[in-house]
Amino acid sequence: MLIITANSNIHRWITLLLRIIAATVGGYGLGVTLSIILAAAVTSSVAESALAAMLMSFACFIIVPLWVFHQKSIGKIYIGLIAAIALTGCLAWFLVV
Amino acid sequence: MKTSFRQSMSGLHTWTGLLFAWLLYFMFITGTAGYFDTEIDRWMQPELPVAVMNTDTGEFVSQAQDFLSDNGLPADRWLIVRALDRNDPYPRVLWQQDGAIHGGMFSSEDNTLLTARETGGGQLLYQMHWRLHYMSRNISDIVVGIATMFMLLALITGIIIHKKIFKDFFTFRPAKGSRSWLDLHNLSSVLSLPFQLMITYSGLVFMMLGYVPVIISAHYGFADDARQQFNQEIFSSAAELSSSGQKAELTELSKLVTTAETVLGKDQIRLVDIRNPGDQNARVIISDSHASGPLRSSNRLIFDGVTGEQLEIRHAYETNVKAVRDVLLGLHEGLFAAPLLRWLYFFSGLLGAMMIATGLVLWGKKRRQKFEKQRNTEHLGLKLVERLNVATIVGLPIAIACYFLSNRLLPVELAQRADWEAHVMFISWALMFIYAACRPIHSVWRGQLYLATGLFISVPLVNMITSDRHLIHSLEAGDWVLAGFDLTMFGLGLVFAIAAQRVKNSHKKKLISKPTRPIQSRLLKDNNQ
Numbered sequence: 001m002l003i004i005t006a007n008s009n010i011h012r013w014i015t016l017l018l019r020i021i022a023a024t025v026g027g028y029g030l031g032v033t034l035s036i037i038l039a040a041a042v043t044s045s046v047a048e049s050a051l052a053a054m055l056m057s058f059a060c061f062i063i064v065p066l067w068v069f070h071q072k073s074i075g076k077i078y079i080g081l082i083a084a085i086a087l088t089g090c091l092a093w094f095l096v097v
Numbered sequence: 098m099k100t101s102f103r104q105s106m107s108g109l110h111t112w113t114g115l116l117f118a119w120l121l122y123f124m125f126i127t128g129t130a131g132y133f134d135t136e137i138d139r140w141m142q143p144e145l146p147v148a149v150m151n152t153d154t155g156e157f158v159s160q161a162q163d164f165l166s167d168n169g170l171p172a173d174r175w176l177i178v179r180a181l182d183r184n185d186p187y188p189r190v191l192w193q194q195d196g197a198i199h200g201g202m203f204s205s206e207d208n209t210l211l212t213a214r215e216t217g218g219g220q221l222l223y224q225m226h227w228r229l230h231y232m233s234r235n236i237s238d239i240v241v242g243i244a245t246m247f248m249l250l251a252l253i254t255g256i257i258i259h260k261k262i263f264k265d266f267f268t269f270r271p272a273k274g275s276r277s278w279l280d281l282h283n284l285s286s287v288l289s290l291p292f293q294l295m296i297t298y299s300g301l302v303f304m305m306l307g308y309v310p311v312i313i314s315a316h317y318g319f320a321d322d323a324r325q326q327f328n329q330e331i332f333s334s335a336a337e338l339s340s341s342g343q344k345a346e347l348t349e350l351s352k353l354v355t356t357a358e359t360v361l362g363k364d365q366i367r368l369v370d371i372r373n374p375g376d377q378n379a380r381v382i383i384s385d386s387h388a389s390g391p392l393r394s395s396n397r398l399i400f401d402g403v404t405g406e407q408l409e410i411r412h413a414y415e416t417n418v419k420a421v422r423d424v425l426l427g428l429h430e431g432l433f434a435a436p437l438l439r440w441l442y443f444f445s446g447l448l449g450a451m452m453i454a455t456g457l458v459l460w461g462k463k464r465r466q467k468f469e470k471q472r473n474t475e476h477l478g479l480k481l482v483e484r485l486n487v488a489t490i491v492g493l494p495i496a497i498a499c500y501f502l503s504n505r506l507l508p509v510e511l512a513q514r515a516d517w518e519a520h521v522m523f524i525s526w527a528l529m530f531i532y533a534a535c536r537p538i539h540s541v542w543r544g545q546l547y548l549a550t551g552l553f554i555s556v557p558l559v560n561m562i563t564s565d566r567h568l569i570h571s572l573e574a575g576d577w578v579l580a581g582f583d584l585t586m587f588g589l590g591l592v593f594a595i596a597a598q599r600v601k602n603s604h605k606k607k608l609i610s611k612p613t614r615p616i617q618s619r620l621l622k623d624n625n626q
Contacts (some may be wrong), residue, residue, distance in 0.1 A: 050315075
């Protein structure tokens, strides 16, 4: 019984840690790529586009922790975030370069 | 069982709110005090005369040029700041040489620098809210950034979990235990929600270059000068010119002021910035106030410093994107705010601090109820939070009162006096943490609230004993800056006195109405102490 409790506690902490990593790293990555795409739609000037992306990045970032802490499956969180960052990253790369 | 979005956000709200709450409370209190930074500066330098603003621009600039020619050469830069509004109550004359800034407040009456006691003043208190005082700039930027993101997340999740935002605007049920704390938490949050969202987001915008440098790299590449290139494109001007090494006489600045006034308006000039004075490549930038509205930017005219030829005009409103940034920064600092709006800023800041404080107390109350129901024992984490709460919520104002008192009580000639004022503040705050750790929690609340009462009331009294700019003198002279400070200290003392009395009464009530044995004996023990 004690082992089961200890295991479930460890599992809970690991799950929480994975969520925090997903929220921070994923949030930063998606925040940056998504804001670059949105900024490119706002202005064509490189300097202004960079400034606009920086202004929007925090709003884009904040969406991720909300989703990460609602979604139950850790697998879905990581797959979803990697897919979203890959997709938005490619698009951002295409728009910037 | 599937949890709803609102339910899952509730946990996130609790933990994001709690983890950095003590630091955020410090940031809110010191930042809120910063809305009256120049007024606090004035109180902390009672030797200064009553500020006289809006003197003749040409005459003042001419006087300042003479002073700088005599005292401020060689220099990389001169700055002549006119006393235009409460943000610059005294004219200043400064010169920069190898990064070091010299000069200070200037007296137009006798062409000398004004002298007053060394103090951190309101500026130090204000700067603490993002520099965190003892930390290096790199570390404080990271810590403040993380805390601010947590704040933003707590605000957004707070909005999501709220079912009845409008109803909460009008709901407060006193004397209902944790329900009352929740009402107070909701009320302070909802009442100042637009301010909290603005102040948090704009706080992040202030330091965004450091937080998301990867965006600049994405646009400009990873070379060392990428950031410099970005800065140059967004903020640069014709004034960016290095010294030639060839001496040349600086043109008469008052003539440039006359030209600039035709564009900026009569008596609208705030700053005359001279780069490379006495050099062939001298540039003069004349600008109006960056605090004339929420757009935190000024109109600038750039002149050749030798020929006096006008080279460039840069308008405050340059592009939409930059204007969004400038408005966010302007709203955050509130430099444009007239007295009424400034007080509104101040009270909104206090509501923010109250939101955090009530959230912390609520967390403690709920946990305590839970543990008392379950085991009748105390949890170490709960004990820690409760003690951190009181030492922060009441301890910080006590430390600030000590900061003000140290300004009057430390010897005027003391070396590094400004540093010692800050040391007194943090030492007294540390003592409040030790006091909270050593005493029973109810007596700590009561004790610290009474201490805060005594200290805040003693600030104007000590001022009366140690300086001739006391409350009666200020009221008689109509000096509302100093009188306002002293009266605010009395007001704060009164607020803490009421709070102390309420804590005492509620503790008494609790003792009478709650006869559960282990807790009752503990409470009785607390009361005896």
